[in-house]
Amino acid sequence: MTGILSGLISPKADWAWRVAFLLGAIAAPIGIVLLTGAPVPLQADLPAWTIVAGGLLVGLGVSYGGGCTSGHGVCGMARLSPRSIVATAIFLSTTFATVFVVRHLLGGF
Amino acid sequence: MLRTVSAAGIGLSFGAGIVVSGMGNPAKVLNFFDIFGSWDPSLMLVMLSALVVTFVGYRLVLRRPAPVFEPKFHLPTRRELDLPLIGGSALFGIGWGLSGFCPGGAIPALGSGAPAPVIFVASMIGGMLVANALRYLSLQRAAV
Structure with missing residues (x-):
């Protein structure tokens, strides 16, 4: 996870797949909330x-x-x-x- | 294009696994480490099953000559057990124990809408930038 993120902090030519991976990961809880209607547990x-x-x-x-x-x-x-x-x-x-x-x-x- | 779409799909799968298993929930993570208190051993199964799937998966996937969307596999090659590895990992553990967030837990948790993952990820990027700056300064000093 941090290897993918650190490639964006010192920008390299291959940023597109890194951004896509991170956005996919962030979209996961949004999709789960939309599918189940229940909030994701986070305390x-x-x-x-x-x-x-x-x-x-x-x-x-x-x-x-x-x-x-x-x-x-x-x-x-x-x-x-x-x-x-x-x-x-x-x-x-x-x-x-x-x-x-x-x-x-x-x-x- | 397909390469980028496949990366998004892999991120989605990773994030769903993190969120469903509770690895992105600080209270659950801290209880996993609190063996002498409110111990919740369930995350051990998460780590173990991730490890088994990856162990078997790597042995199947690395039989291919190359990934589908990349000319070759990129695998780490370093072997040395040096001070940055040891000290860095020790610091990472202290941070994980203070906050309950690790990077792979906090980044998918950004999509939950709660403020804590946003504060954590911003601070973590700050720490990474500080490490980059320190490394740059020590390289400059070595060059003089």
Whole structure:
């Protein structure tokens, strides 16, 4: 996912398929709402600063780490790439640790 | 043209999978990681089934000489386990744990109409731009 997006941030000649992919992904919940008539469940009962800080860290992290859940966690793991296996083990661990610290040591935000 | 239409179709399939499975819903994602609290293990099945389908799919698809709409396959070739990979992945996990959003969850969630994915994706693009700028500066310093 971030590989497709980052190709738009440093524009390359092959932007059309990237934009088409992203628009297709964004259209999915709209189509589901139109088909089922029910809203898509989305609960983000968090202070805005955690979403901003989370976004900044994710943006920095995926740029240096070279991938996210879909890139390393699914595609790279499926190719048995050593880089992706290491990256996935690390980000699953730090996500778990962050949730533990926030919810159980700090009492949640 | 067909290439662009096929990319949109693939994005639609990806986004539908994310939305239906709950990967785009921060509360569900954070509960998946909260093993000692309100643990919701269902997203493990989502990751596992995505992995199985991709594992089998790659082995079938990569038997072809090339993709349908592209002259050749583009697969990552790097092997080194370096500091940017390790540190970057660690930072990504902290961000995912703070917000409950990963990129593949938040981008389809933009279509839900809720404000949180918009705030997240804007901040994430900000982080990517900062990383690009830092990399550019370090390349310039290396050139001097």
